[in-house]
Amino acid sequence: MNLDGAFSALADPTRRAILARLALGEATVMELAQPFEMTQPAISQHLKVLEDAGLIVRRVDGTKRPRRLAKAGIEAMDQWLAMLRTALEKNYDRLDEVLAGMEPHKKRGGTR
Amino acid sequence: MSKLTLKTEGDLHLVITRHFAASPEAVYRAHMEPELIKKWMLGPEGWTMPVCINEAKPGGKMRYEWSNGRGGDFYLTGEFLELEPYSRIVHVERMFLPDPTPDNRVETRFEPDGTGTLMTMRMTLPDAQTRAMMLATNMEMGMEASYARLETIL
Numbered sequence: 001m002n003l004d005g006a007f008s009a010l011a012d013p014t015r016r017a018i019l020a021r022l023a024l025g026e027a028t029v030m031e032l033a034q035p036f037e038m039t040q041p042a043i044s045q046h047l048k049v050l051e052d053a054g055l056i057v058r059r060v061d062g063t064k065r066p067r068r069l070a071k072a073g074i075e076a077m078d079q080w081l082a083m084l085r086t087a088l089e090k091n092y093d094r095l096d097e098v099l100a101g102m103e104p105h106k107k108r109g110g111t112r
Numbered sequence: 113m114s115k116l117t118l119k120t121e122g123d124l125h126l127v128i129t130r131h132f133a134a135s136p137e138a139v140y141r142a143h144m145e146p147e148l149i150k151k152w153m154l155g156p157e158g159w160t161m162p163v164c165i166n167e168a169k170p171g172g173k174m175r176y177e178w179s180n181g182r183g184g185d186f187y188l189t190g191e192f193l194e195l196e197p198y199s200r201i202v203h204v205e206r207m208f209l210p211d212p213t214p215d216n217r218v219e220t221r222f223e224p225d226g227t228g229t230l231m232t233m234r235m236t237l238p239d240a241q242t243r244a245m246m247l248a249t250n251m252e253m254g255m256e257a258s259y260a261r262l263e264t265i266l
Contacts, residue, residue, distance in 0.1 A: 074240060
């Protein structure tokens with residue numbers, strides 16, 4: 001897996017979304033272009049970056065060239081765990097505050 | 113120092129652990145009582161949970177709805193399978209984005225850990241692709257900057 005290539009390939013939100021779509025299964029360029037409201041050439045350019053990074057592979061099916069995730073693509077998604085961790089931590093920081101409110105700190109040696 | 117750990121396990125699982133400076137009872141309740149859930153289970157800044165239904169009994173229904181006030185609303189439904197106050201919750205859930213995601217089976221344990229609680233949440237997805245998709249989706253949700261774009265593609 002080309003780590004640098006994978007990283008820059010994933011820097012673009014559209015390419016991350018394409019990868020997420022391909023996680024659901026193989027798709028043609030036309031199928032990929034439709035939900036993104038992008039032209040096929042624009043999608044093709046993104047696909048090329050993902051292919052060059054080794055994240056996706058293409059298959060020949062008559063005139064179609066359906067894409068699917070390469071093993072590296074699935075692994076790359078695992079690398080996103082770090083960012084997901086940050087997002088989750090935000091939730092749990094808030095939970096810390098909620099819990100502090102439920103169990104107020106007991107003053108020691110005081111009368112109230 | 114982050115107290116959170118998050119790792120994949122095999123092809124199907126995602127395991128999250130977090131320590132809390134509160135009793136297992138309090139942490140369990142914060143996961144089960146709607147008025148408490150609405151205070152923290154919010155994701156990025158700017159989101160609220162206008163609807164939180166959480167029927168705390170086996171077979172009970174869950175429905176959480178999130179809103180960013182800008183039309184980026186989505187929701188989750190689920191059912192409780194097993195409940196052991198205040199130590200264990202097993203439920204299944206799916207997100208509607210707006211199409212439903214495959215069911216995610218979640219087992220959440222709360223164990224005494226020093227003077228606090230260790231929470232271990234173990235998610236089981238139907239297959240590796242679904243797990244990858246869930247991670248990708250959740251990551252996007254953690255990135256407020258990409259929200260405008262996300263709304264156009266989900």
